[in-house]
Amino acid sequence: MNLNQLNVTEISGIGESKREVLQELGIVSVMDLLEYLPFRYDNHQLKDLADVKHEERATIEGKVHSEPSLRYFPRKKSKLSIRVLIGRYLITAVFFNQPYLKKQLTPGQTVTLTGKWDAHKMTMTVNDIKFGIQPQDESIDPVYPVKGEMSVKQVRRLIKMGFGQYGDQVEEVLPVSTRDAYKLWPRSKALYSLHFPQSFEHLKQARRRMVYEEFLLFQLKMQMFRKINREQSAGETLNFKEEDVQKFISSLPFPLTGAQGRVTGEILNDMSSPYRMNRLLQGDVGSGKTVVAAIALYAAIASGTQGALMVPTEILAEQHFQSLGQLLGPHGLTVELLTSSVKGKRRADILSRLAAGEVDVLIGTHALIQDEVEFFKLGLVITDEQHRFGVKQRRVLREKGQSPDVLFMTATPIPRTLAISVFGDMDVSVIDEMPAGRKAIETYWAKHHMLDRVLGFVQKELDQGRQAYVICPLIEESDKLDVQNAIDVHAQLQQYFQQYNVGLMHGRLHSLEKEEVMREFAENRCHVLVSTTVVEVGVNVPNATIMVIYDAERFGLSQLHQLRGRVGRGSDQSYCILIADPKSEEGKERMRIMTETSDGFVLSEKDLELRGPGDFFGNKQSGLPDFRIADIVHDYRVLEVARNDASKLVNSKAFYTDDSYALLRDYLKQTGAFSSERLD
Structure with a gap:
């Protein structure tokens, strides 16, 4: 019996009214109900108050020390406060909208309280109270997302009824061999224990099983896409002579770093294979991408094909045109x-020359994907800062040739865990080493009251002929946020640096206006550039040595690092000054980490730990998978194991014939993975 196709009303006790309420929670089938997992677990084991952290949920036992105090507010809201002696601590317990407790609480009475602890105010906001001494068992209560008329207790009761009726019919998707190899629980037992854990050890084992399953199913889909794309995109083998490419590398004005040499080898191997390259090249700002x-x-042209490089802005295209022209021009390439x-x-x-094959490399913006742009024989497509282009734009450029090799480049260091998740169908190369002799950017954290000292320091750099960026979180003043905005800061700095040209750039400017402002800055006609984060992916201005970031606590570590990377591109010492008065511990931690490390990959991992995967890419990014129980930050080791297992499975003959993999194959059919139904 397929529980995914069985309506939830088949469970005894669930009628039409409950069905409608459950549907609001996204529960339609019996399996939906059994897989409706808690989002947290309340631990009702007693804790010593000394061991409870600030803002932690905990259960503590103590004696009522005073008469309750009850206050009423408009709309029948109430707040009841009482002093409770917990060991040697006298704390305040607060109950909202439970006025009836006033008659039940008396001095000297033993109570067990569960709630959120505020260590600064020595106050617990209580959401559960028990009277008298409670038995010391391991009590774990699952908490479910609910809305409308449905309560958490009702959800638990319905799930219990569902398991009682259909628990023995939960289909197992993992083969016995896999479960045995990792000592994983059966699916029905794991699911049941996530709802009704007997102990924390049981909960751990149940979660371990379901996390592996979730990652394996996701990675199977990714690896199948990858396999089919490779087989269907038999690219053209680019026949270049290795010794010719080595001669070109030897002619470069500087030796490659070990990391550059490694990723170059990976890319050249792809290009000389019969499959179309689909590779992401990650490298920190200044790492030599x-x-x-x-x-x-050079290798693509040496094999008789053409190359294209698409970048997001005109000024960036011009800079690539100059730098690549200097590297490739002396070898007779156009x-x-x-x-x-x-x-x-x-x-x-x-x-006309491009269509005739007389242009070897074409560099440009979105202009490259216009209809009239025709290549003679396109062999390699490179997109820089690929996340700035839409899927369709990248595809149009790719379709200008007969299955050309594709290389995506990004200066945004993406944590390994996210790269495995989001770019699982791509090969990933990482330049994790900086060229020798490059001066590290000195980073300082200053409070707002130190602004005069900061501006005095900027003045000294300007007087020596240098330039500065000043970044603000907002374009203009906001009623809701007490932070600096670019328009006001621009006006202030025009007064402060009267002998210098202070420019302004933000997202509301037309693209041509932005280009002009950046051009003035690049040509040293503008000395201080006040901007929002639109300057984040931008230009190479070696003369800019100072990056000042107002209200720096409002940015994530990865974004701060990207902004810092706008300076430090010349031979002079560069500086990044973070102006911030963070109120949260997390904000202070971000400032501390920024001043201590300049490694973008270390910072990106820290950012992921502090902010979570959703905030890493921003809400608009849809590339992140939505896992029910797995956490790509904390469960990354399981993610890597699942990825390796999935890769072995899809590349084995047994996976397509053995009955033990039938349910996994069915899953892939349902997701459309076998037909490679994916945008990009």
């Missing part, structure tokens, strides 16, 4: 630039 891109482009600013005869000339 452009040089790796130049080597890949590099051209195509942006919306290239018009008329010049544009027509580039397009």
Whole structure:
């Protein structure tokens, strides 16, 4: 019997009215109900108050020390306060909207309280109270998300009824061999124990089983996409001579770092294979991704094909045009630039030569994906800061050739756990080493009252001919947030630095206006650039040596690191100054970490731990899988095991024939993985 297809009303005691309420919770089938998991567990084991952390939920036992005090508020709201002696601590217990407790609480009475502890105010906000001395058993209460007329107790009761009737019919998806290898519980037992744990050890084993299953199913889907994409995208093997590429590498003005050499080898192996390359190249700001891109482009051209590099802004395209022209030009390769600013005869000339195969490398913005742009034989497509382009834009560029190799580049260090999750169908290369001789950016944390000292320091750098960025979290003043905004700061700094040109850039400017502001800054016609975070992925201005970030606690570590990477690009010492008065411990921790490390990958992992995966990419990113129980931050070791297992399975013959894998195959069919139904 398929419990996914069995309506929840088949459970005795669930009629039409309950069905409607359950449907609001997303519960339609019997299996939906059995898999409706708690979002937390309340531990009713008694704790010593000395061991309870600030804002932790806990259960404590003590004696009522005073008469209750009851206050009423509008709309029948109430607050009841009472002093309770817990060991040697005298605390305040607060009960909201439970006025009836006033008659039940008397001095000297033993009570067991469960609630949230405020260590600063020595107060517990109580949500559960028991009278008298309670038996010391291991009490774990699951808490479910509920709404409307449904209570947590009702949900538990319905789930218990569901297991009583259908628990023995829960289908097992993992083969016996896998369960035995990792000593995993059967699915029905694990699910039941997540709802009704007998102990924390039981809960741990049940969760361990379900986390592995969730990761394995997700990774099977990713690995199947990857396998089918490889098989269906038999790219053209690029036949370049290895010694020619090595000669080009030897001709570079500086030796490759070990990391650059490693990722170059991975990319060249992909390009010479019969499959289309689909690789993500991660490298911190200044790690030398452009040089790796130049080597890949050289190899593509040496094999008789053309290369394309698409970047998000005109000024970035111009900088790549200059740097790649300097690297590839001396070897007789033709590099051209195509942006919306290239018009008329010049544009027509580039397009005709491109179609005739006389242009080796074309660098540009979205202009590259316009219909009239035709390549003679496109072999390699590179997109820089690939998250700035939509799926369709990347696909259009790819379709300009016959299954060309594709290399995505990003300066946003993505934690390994997220890379495995979100980019599981791509190969990932990481440049995790900086070129020798590069000066580390000195980072300082200053409070707002130290602003005059900070601006005095900026003045000294400007007087020596340097430039500075000043970043603000908002464009203009907000009623809701007490933070600095770019428009006000720009006006203030124009007064402070009267002999210098202070520019302003923010997201409401038209793209051409933004380009012009950045061009002025790049050409040292603007000396101080006040901006919102739109400058985050931007340009190479070696003369800029100072990055000042107002209200720095409002940014995540990865974003702060990206902003810091705008300076430190020249031979002069550069500085990043974080102006912040963080009120939370997390905010203080972020400032401390920023001043102590400049490794983007370390920072990205810390950011993931502090803020969680949803905030890492931002709410608009839809690439993150929505796991019910697994946590990609804390369960990353299981994620890696599941990924390796999934890869072995989809590449084995047994997976497609053995009966023990039938349910896993069914799952993949349902998700459309076998037909590779995925956007990108």
